[in-house]
Amino acid sequence: MNLPLRQKRSSDYACQYLTHDSPLHRLGAGWKIAATTLLSACAVGVRTPEALTLLVLVTLGYYALARLTLYDLWRDLRLVVWQSALIIAAYLALRGAKGLMPGLRTSVQIMVFYLPGAVFLRTTSTRDVMAGLRRIVPYRLSFLLTTSIRFIPFFLREMDEITTAQRLRGARLLPRQQLDPRNWPDLFHCLLLPLMVRALKTAEAVSRSAEARGFGLHRERTYYAPQPESPPSPMAAGAGGMGDPAGRLTKRRELYDDL
Amino acid sequence: MTAAFCGADAGREDRALAISELGYRYPGTADPALSGISFSVARGECVCITGNSGCGKSTLLMLIKDVLHGGTRSGSIEVSAVSRHFSDLAVAILFQDPESQIVCSTVAEEVAFGPENLCVSPGEIGARIEDALAAVGLAGYASRSVDRLSAGEKQRLALASVLSLNPSLLLLDEPTSQLDAHQKAEFCRLLDRLKRFGYTIILAEHDLAPLAQVVDRYLVLDRGRLVEEAIQAPAGSLSPVPDRARRAVGNAAGPTAVSISGLRLRYPEVGEVLKGIDLQIRQGERIHLIGRNGAGKSTLLRCLSGLERSGSGKLELHGVGAPRPEKLAGKVGVLFQNPVRQLFCETVAEEVSFTLRRMGLSSPEIRQLTARVLDDCNIAHLAERAPLTLSFGEQHRVALAAALAPRPYLLLLDEPFSGLDLPQRTALLETLRLLSEQSGTTVLIASHDELPDRAWPDRKLTLERGILHELAP
Numbered sequence: 240m241n242l243p244l245r246q247k248r249s250s251d252y253a254c255q256y257l258t259h260d261s262p263l264h265r266l267g268a269g270w271k272i273a274a275t276t277l278l279s280a281c282a283v284g285v286r287t288p289e290a291l292t293l294l295v296l297v298t299l300g301y302y303a304l305a306r307l308t309l310y311d312l313w314r315d316l317r318l319v320v321w322q323s324a325l326i327i328a329a330y331l332a333l334r335g336a337k338g339l340m341p342g343l344r345t346s347v348q349i350m351v352f353y354l355p356g357a358v359f360l361r362t363t364s365t366r367d368v369m370a371g372l373r374r375i376v377p378y379r380l381s382f383l384l385t386t387s388i389r390f391i392p393f394f395l396r397e398m399d400e401i402t403t404a405q406r407l408r409g410a411r412l413l414p415r416q417q418l419d420p421r422n423w424p425d426l427f428h429c430l431l432l433p434l435m436v437r438a439l440k441t442a443e444a445v446s447r448s449a450e451a452r453g454f455g456l457h458r459e460r461t462y463y464a465p466q467p468e469s470p471p472s473p474m475a476a477g478a479g480g481m482g483d484p485a486g487r488l489t490k491r492r493e494l495y496d497d498l
Numbered sequence: 499m500t501a502a503f504c505g506a507d508a509g510r511e512d513r514a515l516a517i518s519e520l521g522y523r524y525p526g527t528a529d530p531a532l533s534g535i536s537f538s539v540a541r542g543e544c545v546c547i548t549g550n551s552g553c554g555k556s557t558l559l560m561l562i563k564d565v566l567h568g569g570t571r572s573g574s575i576e577v578s579a580v581s582r583h584f585s586d587l588a589v590a591i592l593f594q595d596p597e598s599q600i601v602c603s604t605v606a607e608e609v610a611f612g613p614e615n616l617c618v619s620p621g622e623i624g625a626r627i628e629d630a631l632a633a634v635g636l637a638g639y640a641s642r643s644v645d646r647l648s649a650g651e652k653q654r655l656a657l658a659s660v661l662s663l664n665p666s667l668l669l670l671d672e673p674t675s676q677l678d679a680h681q682k683a684e685f686c687r688l689l690d691r692l693k694r695f696g697y698t699i700i701l702a703e704h705d706l707a708p709l710a711q712v713v714d715r716y717l718v719l720d721r722g723r724l725v726e727e728a729i730q731a732p733a734g735s736l737s738p739v740p741d742r743a744r745r746a747v748g749n750a751a752g753p754t755a756v757s758i759s760g761l762r763l764r765y766p767e768v769g770e771v772l773k774g775i776d777l778q779i780r781q782g783e784r785i786h787l788i789g790r791n792g793a794g795k796s797t798l799l800r801c802l803s804g805l806e807r808s809g810s811g812k813l814e815l816h817g818v819g820a821p822r823p824e825k826l827a828g829k830v831g832v833l834f835q836n837p838v839r840q841l842f843c844e845t846v847a848e849e850v851s852f853t854l855r856r857m858g859l860s861s862p863e864i865r866q867l868t869a870r871v872l873d874d875c876n877i878a879h880l881a882e883r884a885p886l887t888l889s890f891g892e893q894h895r896v897a898l899a900a901a902l903a904p905r906p907y908l909l910l911l912d913e914p915f916s917g918l919d920l921p922q923r924t925a926l927l928e929t930l931r932l933l934s935e936q937s938g939t940t941v942l943i944a945s946h947d948e949l950p951d952r953a954w955p956d957r958k959l960t961l962e963r964g965i966l967h968e969l970a971p
Contacts (some may be wrong), residue, residue, distance in 0.1 A: 251765070256603045256643060256645070258604060319833035356631070363594075364604045366602065366603075366607045388549075389602075389603060400834075400839060401839050403805045404832065404839055406827070406839055407804070407805075407830065408827060408840070408852055408856070409828060409852065409855075410852075413824070428842050433840070433841065437839065440598070444593065444595060444599055445596035445598060445601055447593070448593060448600075448601060449601055449611075452590070452659065453587050453612055453615035454615045456616065457615070457616070457617050459617065460615050460616075461613075461618060461619060461620055462614060462619050462620070463620045463623040463624065464605075464620060465624070465641070481684040498794075
């Protein structure tokens with residue numbers, strides 16, 4: 240059997256940070272947080288179909304501005320699509336045919352609420368988030384918030400990996416299998432439990448790794464920003480030049496020189 | 499009585515580290531993880547702490563770095579290594595699992611994280627990033643997403659993140675476990691240069707052969723106690739199983755277990771990882787797939803187990819195309835690098851029998867198969883223990899037993915030797931050999947290293963830049 244060509248694949252999992260350049264990649268984290276909050280708040284407040292349609296268009300435009308593809312959109316929305324299907328089904332069950340439009344509206348609202356956050360995660364690096372948040376909260380707290388955000392995609396990917404690994408062992412975790420309440424224990428035992436264990440162990444390892452690399456040692460920290468063009472190397476000024484008072488950089492360069 | 503092991507000519511002023519009567523017990527455990535440890539390390543010395551899995555190597559390094567909180571500690575640790583500069587860190591540690599110590603999203607950010615914490619100026623951080631990445635062979639990777647790195651590349655990144663701190667005392671916990679032979683040689687050159695520039699290095703390692711040229715002294719731990727000091731690598735820790743006759747390749751005309759033709763897969767930002775793989779594997783064959791980090795081994799295994807859908811090509815397992823996990827339950831067993839992902843039951847026996855129950859076997863059959871596989875994997879004594887409370891090596895064997903229990907026709911193992919010591923590695927190969935001979939299971943091991951028993955595989959394949967080659971046995 241020939242498998243279809245999937246050259247359009249542009250990301251591996253939902254909300255994955257992508258390193259390409261786009262206007263939103265260049266926009267400061269603070270502005271993106273503000274835009275995300277505004278769009279998500281509109282998604283909660285919007286009531287009429289016309290306003291919702293407009294908001295969907297604006298959100299999709301925002302998504303496109305980040306140079307994200309339809310494949311990325313599908314990756315981001317995949318989980319929410321299942322949830323939306325359940326919501327519409329629930330509305331239909333409760334209200335009959337009259338429930339279709341409210342169910343549809345609620346589902347779209349959830350998607351529009353969630354998408355700006357996905358754009359934020361896809362276009363903002365850890366450093367940018369930390370540097371942005373640093374302006375409003377202490378850096379320790381900004382690290383806590385940043386790692387919480389940074390590890391959302393990590394755990395989505397872990398969830399995917401654990402799910403497929405457990406399906407190989409016979410666990411009933413497919414959405415259609417989960418429609419049967421008898422399979423719900425599998426969701427807890429085979430997916431949520433290993434995921435929780437992984438989360439706790441990862442949290443411990445990350446905090447230990449940060450502590451071991453001097454995090455929290457000083458009241459403040461610096462933020463490295465890569466330049467579009469390499470700045471003149473301190474080495475150019477020779478040992479004892481600006482930024483290299485003791486010629487340490489030169490020594491280190493010698494150390495790594497022929498590796 | 500406790501033996502004290504001192505750096506050869508280390509006077510008090512030449513010492514980088516002195517440990518006396520160190521003991522440690524983890525919270526909630528009865529037995530100490532370490533007891534009566536005494537030794538010292540001279541400045542510029544390279545000391546290797548070795549011993550079987552679970553002997554306390556990692557615990558000792560974390561205590562030296564002072565990142566173990568809680569628990570009961572006794573004795574003293576005196577670190578004399580000092581920062582060379584305000585913006586350097588005196589002691590730095592590379593942890594065992596590179597995956598979970600990476601906190602940032604790009605390679606450059608990750609290397610910059612430590613110097614940023616030390617308030618290094620952004621200009622100097624740029625130079626440190628460049629140097630550290632060049633030192634570990636990741637020059638040109640600065641803007642890459644960390645998600646795009648292979649396990650070996652992540653380990654090198656973690657090492658670069660430590661080197662960018664300019665430490666005087668470097669603690670390395672199994673730093674070569676994910677590196678291929680070429681990278682191990684490069685790593686040893688780096689250690690050698692670090693030594694010559696006055697760095698003091700303490701590393702914990704199972705695989706001592708590649709390090710023989712740079713290590714000055716070996717300290718052997720056994721169940722939390724320091725039992726031996728040696729200038730030469732301890733006997734039995736270096737040699738793989740002596741060469742022996744390879745078995746006559748069986749089932750040369752047997753049914754095809756795996757058939758792959760023209761398999762291609764592309765990853766965003768990375769490019770084509772698998773470039774037209776063609777492979778036929780017969781039922782019962784034992785295959786060793788060797789390749790450098792990032793060569794695409796794990797990706798190929800993920801395609802075989804239905805976890806990854808290929809871009810194009812044809813893939814059949816026992817005549818069934820387009821494998822998906824539901825179709826393969828009980829027929830294909832997979833052992834991942836990190837066994838914790840696969841464990842969830844309350845007891846080892848339940849864990850091992852989970853797939854059997856899902857296959858609808860009768861209770862006596864389940865009991866019989868479970869007991870047999872627990873014996874085969876030497877974990878019968880752990881049957882009633884909770885899998886998540888076991889050591890890494892034990893969890894590894896439980897995950898293997900769970901994969902073996904349904905007697906799958908294909909078993910895929912991705913870097914199964916990571917974190918295992920030599921006796922555990924040879925025991926694993928022996929278990930797999932028995933499985934293959936008794937049940938006709940096809941076994942495929944992907945690793946970046948040679949197998950401890952070179953006669954084990956029937957065929958040896960190498961994957962290089964996405965292209966598969968068959969090597970002469």
